[in-house]
Amino acid sequence: MECFKIIAKFVIFLSCSCVLLSSTNPVFAQKSCDFPAIFNFGDSNSDTGGLASAFPSFIGPPYGETYFGKPAGRFSDGRLVIDFIAKSFDLPYLSAYLNSLGTNFKHGANFATYASPITLPKIVIPTSGGYSPFYLYIQYTQFNALYTFDIGQNDLAEGILGNLSVQQVNTSVPDIINRFTADFMNIYNISGGRSYWIHNTGPLGCLPYILTAFPSAERDEFGCAKPYNQIAQHFNYMLKQAIVQLRKDFPLAAITYVDIYSVKYSLFTDPHKYGFELPLVACCGYGGKYNYSSSVRCGGTITVNGSQIFVGSCERPSVRVNWDGIHYTEAANAFVFDKISTGAFSDPPVPLHKACLKA
Numbered sequence: 001m002e003c004f005k006i007i008a009k010f011v012i013f014l015s016c017s018c019v020l021l022s023s024t025n026p027v028f029a030q031k032s033c034d035f036p037a038i039f040n041f042g043d044s045n046s047d048t049g050g051l052a053s054a055f056p057s058f059i060g061p062p063y064g065e066t067y068f069g070k071p072a073g074r075f076s077d078g079r080l081v082i083d084f085i086a087k088s089f090d091l092p093y094l095s096a097y098l099n100s101l102g103t104n105f106k107h108g109a110n111f112a113t114y115a116s117p118i119t120l121p122k123i124v125i126p127t128s129g130g131y132s133p134f135y136l137y138i139q140y141t142q143f144n145a146l147y148t149f150d151i152g153q154n155d156l157a158e159g160i161l162g163n164l165s166v167q168q169v170n171t172s173v174p175d176i177i178n179r180f181t182a183d184f185m186n187i188y189n190i191s192g193g194r195s196y197w198i199h200n201t202g203p204l205g206c207l208p209y210i211l212t213a214f215p216s217a218e219r220d221e222f223g224c225a226k227p228y229n230q231i232a233q234h235f236n237y238m239l240k241q242a243i244v245q246l247r248k249d250f251p252l253a254a255i256t257y258v259d260i261y262s263v264k265y266s267l268f269t270d271p272h273k274y275g276f277e278l279p280l281v282a283c284c285g286y287g288g289k290y291n292y293s294s295s296v297r298c299g300g301t302i303t304v305n306g307s308q309i310f311v312g313s314c315e316r317p318s319v320r321v322n323w324d325g326i327h328y329t330e331a332a333n334a335f336v337f338d339k340i341s342t343g344a345f346s347d348p349p350v351p352l353h354k355a356c357l358k359a
Helices: 002-010 049-055 080-087 134-143 153-161 166-191 209-213 227-248 259-267 331-339
Strands: 038-042 106-112 146-148 195-199 254-258 301-304 307-311
Touching: 002 049, 038 080, 080 146, 080 331, 153 209, 153 227, 166 227, 227 254, 227 259, 259 331
Parallel strands: 038 106, 038 146, 146 195, 195 254
Antiparallel strands: 301 307
C-alpha cells in the first residue's frame, strides 16, 4: 500500500541535541527540538484542505480572504493554529493528505478534515447536519505518524445538536476518551512517534452556532452558554486524566497536554484587552443576535424581499474572534498560537519548540 511506502520514509523518531545548562530546570535549559516534519490529526479547527479535496464545492469565498486572498481549504478567513505551528519551525504549511495530487509530503501531512470526530459518526457528509466520514481511526490508518492532535469538539457537538441532554452528553465522554486512548496507543505502537502535542477542546458555549441553537440556556457573565462550556470542561478534565495515564503506559513518550480552552475563553472574557470586539458575533454570517443561521452558511446566498444576498464577511475580520459561527478568525488563531507556544498553558509547562523533551 502507498501509505506504507510513505511510512518507510517519514516515520520519525523525534530527537534533539540536548545540552544541560542548569540543574534547576532541565527542560527549559535544553536546546529546542528539531522537528523536520509535522503530522496533524483533527477536525475543521486544523483542516488545511482535507474536506475541500473530498468535496471541492463545499468551501468558497469569502473563506481565505484575509491571508490567501481566496479559499484555501481552511474554515477561516486565513490561517489556522496549525499553520502558525508549522511556520514557527520554518516548515511549509501542511498539505492535506487527501489532496495527494501534486503534493509534497516531505515536511509532513495533515489528516484533519472538517467535522471529524474521534468516534464513528452516526450521520456523515454530504447529508445535511452530517459529520466527516474521516474520523480519527480512518485518519491514522491512512498514514501512521502523528505529532499533533486537535479533535473532540465534534463528538460533543453531535450529542448536543442531537437533542441529548447535558447529562447524556457528559455520560458519553468516557467512551469518547476511551476511543481516543485506544487510537493513541495504536498510533504510538505503529508509528514509533515519541513527541505528542495534544490540544483540549475550546469553549463550545461561546460559539454563535451553540448560542443560536439554545437561546434559553443559562448564560455566564460574558454571554456564553454555561452548560455547554461545562460539557467542554468535563471532556477536557477526562482527557487530561487519560493523558496522565498514557504517560505512565508509555514512559518513553513526551506527551504535552495543551489547555487551548483557557486561551480561547480569554477572548470572550476580556476581548478588548487583546484588541478584539464582538466576540460572540460571527464575522461571516447572516441574521439574529449572533449573526448566524443554520439555514445559510458563510459564503452562501439568501433571498430577502425577493433579492439574492451574498453572505459575506464583516468589514474588519482582524478585530473579530469568530469567523463563521463555528470557527475562529485568523487573528484569533494567531493570538491562540502566540499564547500556547510559550508553554504557559501546557502540562508539563514545556514550550512548543521543546515538545520532544520530558519534564
